[in-house]
Ligand code: XBP
């Protein structure tokens with residue numbers, strides 16, 4: 281079966297967004313709301329196991345500020361904090377503070393030039409995805425993607441497979457005719473459980489993640505051509521898992 285579409289994760293895969301993008305945006309929103317919370321680099325790394333910003337705030341409160349969750353308007357307060365965080369993140373990205381990872385823009389160009397379909401499967405908010413695509417690839421870039429699955433379109437976020445299933449259904453493709461690119465064990469688990477062969481490009485927060493089940497594990501996409509990805513994808517159907525690409 282030939283490869284028909286690349287399904288790309290966003291945070292950690294298209295760009296290293298977490299440490300210097302999402303994290304300071306959360307902290308700025310907390311400070312603006314007069315909250316004494318601050319997520320340093322190490323604390324935030326621990327919180328990344330919980331995907332989704334609202335879910336991450338709730339998880340933090342359960343452990344460190346249960347009184348906040350006892351407020352009658354806790355759900356609305358978390359949603360408002362997260363909306364403010366997203367606006368701040370979008371502004372950071374629009375200022376050019378976050379760069380795409382090596383090889384990403386070139387592979388997207390190659391895919392477009394050869395008619396390989398593109399899609400996004402992310403836990404982050406749609407506005408955050410749009411901002412990163414526009415800042416990194418150009419103002420029209422969101423239109424290059426046939427499907428953008430992001431945020432709350434599925435109630436169960438990664439590591440649940442739902443966002444990948446949501447995307448492949450809308451692509452109208454069997455999952456095995458797609459190739460996912462992910463950076464984390466939670467993302468890998470989501471993609472593989474949904475049936476997509478998956479390449480992992482590790483990011484700073486995910487260097488120690490378990491990558492069992494990945495088709496290949498690469499430091500990044502520099503030097504990786506679309507032909508390499510087609511070759512890797514072909515090995516799935518040979519059943520050999522002979523990996524022609526570099527596996528670090
Ligand atoms: C990563 C996430 C997100 C981001 C923050 O998503 O888990 O929650 O950390 O973004 P992915 P939001 O790797 O699937 O792109 O605050 O918008 O959730």
Ligand code: MG
Nearest residue numbers: 289291292463
């Ligand atoms: Mg990711």
